[in-house]
Amino acid sequence: MSLPSGEIFVPRFRGECLLSRGTEVRDLLRLREETVLYVQPCTSERGKLMADIELRSGDTECIDSKTLCALLEIHRRRFSELKCSRNLGVAKLMWKGREISIFKNGKIKIQRALNREEIIRVANSVARLIWGAELCEVCGQPALNCASGACGKCTQEERVSIELDELPNAELLQQSQINLQRARKAAPEESERLLNMARYQALFFAIEAPRKEDAVPGLVLLAEALQSGVPPKR
Ligand SMILES: [Zn+2]
Ligand SMILES: [Zn+2]
16 A cells, blocks of 8 residues: 555455445345344343354355454454464454454354344444454455555556545554555564554454445555564564
């Protein structure tokens, strides 16, 4: 992504790429309501609801565990609890008072929700949070690899210019870009701190964006900030 401030350039993704299709629970509900959402009373807390949501039908693995844990780690400061197992492909977290479990087969369990509307809202935020870890059906890789272009299958030649003024919460994206640029010139320790900030801001932007189309630049920038890391010591 290049920077003349005021606009950003992102690749155009193929129509079937997960970044174009999105992972909105509201869209899924329109397609197959009864198989997506099961709501029942919460066993652990009276008067509250729990729900199981399926991002994909079937029981095949559709979330990359390593990327899932990395994404949750980036957003950790927003969770009151977080456990993520790369080996099992399961994550549990407490987010805004709701207990959330995420499984690598694309099932999400939400507990202690107040009502159905809230379940869908929370599910949408979770889906955005883990979007980059979901496997794209075009290339079979986590969508973050589509966003970075690393998969080599999902981007088209052409790049799209996006006016930052037209994006809600554009400051988050701008701050992320600035931190990413500063990180490239900073000493290693400072650079890592700036990169972590850039990653957090880019992911937060993607989660908060009202429309999936607006969220994509957040994932593109996040992918760039993840690649820019200091190589791990051997
Ligand atoms: Zn893709
Ligand atoms: Zn791809």
